[in-house]
Amino acid sequence: MIKRRDWFKYVFSSILGLLTVVGKPSIIAAQAVNKEAQKRNQARLLTQIGEKYLNEGRASEALESWKTATKIYRQLGYEEGITGSLINQNLALQALGLNRFACNTLLQALKLNTDTKICAILPQQSTEFTTKLLIAAIDSQKHLPVNLFAWHNLGDVLRLIGKLDESKVVLAKTLSIAQKTSTVDNHEILLSLANTHEAIYKQARNKYYEVEEPDFKNEILEMIQQQALNSLEIYHQVNLVSANYPVTQLKSQLHHFSLLIDFDNFLTTELNLGNSKLVEIRNQIQQQIQPSVNIILKNSSTFSQLSATQLVYTKLNFANSLSQIPDQQLRSLAIEYGQSALQTAKSTSNQRIKSYSFGTLGKLQPEKSEAYFLKALSLAQSIQAEDIAYQWQQQLEHRFSNQDEVADCSVA
Numbered sequence: 001m002i003k004r005r006d007w008f009k010y011v012f013s014s015i016l017g018l019l020t021v022v023g024k025p026s027i028i029a030a031q032a033v034n035k036e037a038q039k040r041n042q043a044r045l046l047t048q049i050g051e052k053y054l055n056e057g058r059a060s061e062a063l064e065s066w067k068t069a070t071k072i073y074r075q076l077g078y079e080e081g082i083t084g085s086l087i088n089q090n091l092a093l094q095a096l097g098l099n100r101f102a103c104n105t106l107l108q109a110l111k112l113n114t115d116t117k118i119c120a121i122l123p124q125q126s127t128e129f130t131t132k133l134l135i136a137a138i139d140s141q142k143h144l145p146v147n148l149f150a151w152h153n154l155g156d157v158l159r160l161i162g163k164l165d166e167s168k169v170v171l172a173k174t175l176s177i178a179q180k181t182s183t184v185d186n187h188e189i190l191l192s193l194a195n196t197h198e199a200i201y202k203q204a205r206n207k208y209y210e211v212e213e214p215d216f217k218n219e220i221l222e223m224i225q226q227q228a229l230n231s232l233e234i235y236h237q238v239n240l241v242s243a244n245y246p247v248t249q250l251k252s253q254l255h256h257f258s259l260l261i262d263f264d265n266f267l268t269t270e271l272n273l274g275n276s277k278l279v280e281i282r283n284q285i286q287q288q289i290q291p292s293v294n295i296i297l298k299n300s301s302t303f304s305q306l307s308a309t310q311l312v313y314t315k316l317n318f319a320n321s322l323s324q325i326p327d328q329q330l331r332s333l334a335i336e337y338g339q340s341a342l343q344t345a346k347s348t349s350n351q352r353i354k355s356y357s358f359g360t361l362g363k364l365q366p367e368k369s370e371a372y373f374l375k376a377l378s379l380a381q382s383i384q385a386e387d388i389a390y391q392w393q394q395q396l397e398h399r400f401s402n403q404d405e406v407a408d409c410s411v412a
Contacts, residue, residue, distance in 0.1 A: 036076060043072040043081060050088055055307040057348025059095035066092060083109045083146050090153055095309055097352060097385055099160040106154045110147065112137055121162065131169045138173050145183050148174055152189050159196045164203060167196045187242040191252055194234035198259055201227035205266055221270075225281065228263045232256060250302040254314055257292040258321045260285055265324065289325065308344055312353045315341035316360045323364050331364075338364045352388070355379035359392050369399060 050065035066088040073081035086109035093102035103119035112118065118130060141147050155171035158164075171193040178186040204227060208220045238252035267282040296318065303311060315337045322334035342357040355376045362372030373396045380389035 039072050039076055040078070040081075043069040043076075043085070046072070047085065047088065050092070054092055054095060054309070057095075057308040057312075057345070057350030057353055059092045059309075059350060059352075063089060063092035063096070080144075080146055083150060087146070087150050087153055090157065094157065094160070095350070095352075097387060099157055103154070103157045103161060106150055106157060109150045110137065110141070110154065118166075119157075119161065127163075127165045130163070130166050134166060134170055135173060138170070138177070143177050143181065145181075148178055148181075148184050152192060155189075155196070156192050159192075159199050164196060164200050168193070168200070171196055185245070187238060187245055187248050190234065190241065191238045191248055191255075194231050194238060194252070195255065197227055197231040197234060198255065201231055201259075202262070224266070228259065231259055232263075235259070246299065246302045247305050250296070250299055250306075251314070253292070253296050253299065254318055254321075257289075257296060258317060260289050260292055261321045261324050264289065293322070293325075293330070308348050309350060309353055312341045312345045312357060315344075316357060319364060320360060335361075335364050351379045351383045352385055355383075355385065355388055355392070359388065359395070362392070362395060370396070373399070 046065045046069040050062040050069065053059070053062035053065060066085050070082060070085040070089065073085055086105055090102040090105045090109070093099070093105060100119050104114055107114050107116075107118060116130075116133060118134070138151060151170055151174040155167050155174060158167035158170060171189060175186055175189045175193060178184040178189055201224060204220055204224045208217065208224060211217045211220060235252045235256035239249055239256070242248040242252065264282065264285045267278050267285060270278050271282060303315065306314060319334040319337035319341065322330045322337070325331075338357070338361045342354075342361060345353045345357040348354075357376075358372045358379065359376035362369040362376060365372065373392045377389055377392040377396065380386075380392060
């Protein structure tokens with residue numbers, strides 16, 4: 001027989017035992033929750049580190065951080081985290097010039113079948129087939145902010161790999177959806193759409209020079225004007241709707257200015273070849289150039305809000321456009337912007353933007369071009385960036401060819 005004192009002890013021990021048995025799953029669950037929280041925090045930290053690296057121009061390191069974050073999110077089964085980190089990987093790949101890899105990474109983020117070859121340029125695959133596939137995919141997905149951001153990025157990458165019609169369709173559809181929701185800012189999507197229209201203009205302009213048949217040439221000329229004016233109008237819209245977003249506004253102003261210069265050059269060439277029908281439109285474009293420069297210079301403090309990589313590219317592109325205006329003061333300003341971009345590029349470990357900076361300065365300063373182009377070529381070759389290495393190789397060959405011609409004339 002159990003004594004009363006011992007019974008209390010027995011019941012107490014039994015309750016403790018019961019609590020221990022019942023409590024074990026709770027403790028295990030709590031530990032699991034704690035471990036999951038730690039992993040999520042680790043992934044968030046890696047995401048922040050990757051963002052810091054990308055802003056500093058350290059795209060390769062950013063990519064590795066985001067790959068690790070993606071792996072952790074996959075272990076956790078956290079879909080939004082997986083999608084977001086894959087989008088981040090795409091940004092790093094774009095910064096490295098690996099646009100096809102970026103495109104395929106976005107297909108993963110959007111859960112699209114990579115076997116559809118959306119990111120490949122295949123002669124047997126029609127644009128119509130691909131655009132229908134993309135529209136159906138957009139319509140079938142939930143219009144979450146992270147998904148719309150992924151579609152926006154895909155539209156940008158499709159433009160970069162030359163699939164312009166597909167890019168236009170994706171961006172227009174994404175913009176239409178974004179305009180119906182208050183959770184997504186649509187000014188950046190609108191800017192991307194303008195960029196794609198500009199790319200279509202440039203594609204048509206290049207094709208125009210390859211065509212000889214008069215009727216077809218006139219058709220393309222109409223398309224060139226339409227696409228240029230469409231792009232300029234959309235850039236103007238972006239400038240208006242992004243008053244509270246100074247970086248987006250600056251980007252639209254820079255693109256607007258660059259396109260004005262390019263279109264003016266095209267129209268001037270045509271006029272010199274006797275196409276007098278273009279006089280009026282050329283005059284309209286030229287009247288917009290100086291005001292466009294003034295607006296950018298007025299907002300020049302916004303350059304400081306850009307990441308290192310963006311800062312380099314935007315300053316160099318602005319410098320390149322300024323240098324094409326026959327004004328000595330603006331040419332000097334172009335060199336200042338080019339040199340400023342180079343100093344920023346040197347502060348990063350990004351060899352690609354350093355190469356682009358040296359190469360652009362080679363164009364801006366003919367008296368120093370050989371040294372600049374050689375340095376740009378060396379940097380591009382060190383990272384196997386064949387796309388830009390080819391540019392600098394051509395510039396050097398052109399320079400040496402001109403020197404030979406001068407020497408021949410001197411001998412003669």
